[in-house]
Amino acid sequence: MNVTRDNFLYAMETSRVLHEPDRRIATFGETRFQFQLVSELMDSSGEVRIRSGEMEACKPLLIRPNPDMEWEGFDDESRERLARLLDNLQQQGMDLAFLQYGFRFRRSAVTEEIVKEPLEEVCARLREDVRRNGNPMLAILEGVDDAWEVALVKFSLEMIAQSHSINRFDLQRKNLL
Secondary structure, eight states, X not given: OOOOHHHHHHHHHHOEEEEOOSSOOOSSSOEEEEEXXXXXXTTSTTOEEEEEEEEEEOOOEEEXXXXXXXXXXXXXXXXXXXXXXXXXXHHTTOOOOEEEOOEEEXXXXXXXXXXXSXXXXXXXXXXXXXXXXXXTTEEEXXXXXXXXXXXXXXXXXXXXXXXXXXHHHHHHHTTOX
């Protein structure tokens, strides 16, 4: 993806989720989402590209700071102060753990189809298809054709935001947080 900063920002701003999956990112395993991404062709009126593929969300990784962490570039006194600060925060009941999310994009599995229909009609047809078929892991996205991968990035960020509270709750319930 060779996209300028302005093209990236434009693609982030205009990309949108037309249908989101029923499921969120699983707390204790990997999650596979299918996507259909529609975009108008830049140099053809009334033609739409539909890309279909799969992406995989990795299991969220629980990361906790601890007093034995590596503090590269800090002298012994600074390391001791940082260790005491972490210890004090944890004694006050402050949970410093956070979740790290990761996605794998399988571009090799992406297929493309060009249809000669207006964008609105294609989007409506795809939404109707997913309602009829009921695939709980399918996302329908709209993006910019020459920077279509940006729509996948935006979708990933939205899924992380929507899954985070559920993942934290699951980890707390299992006494892992």
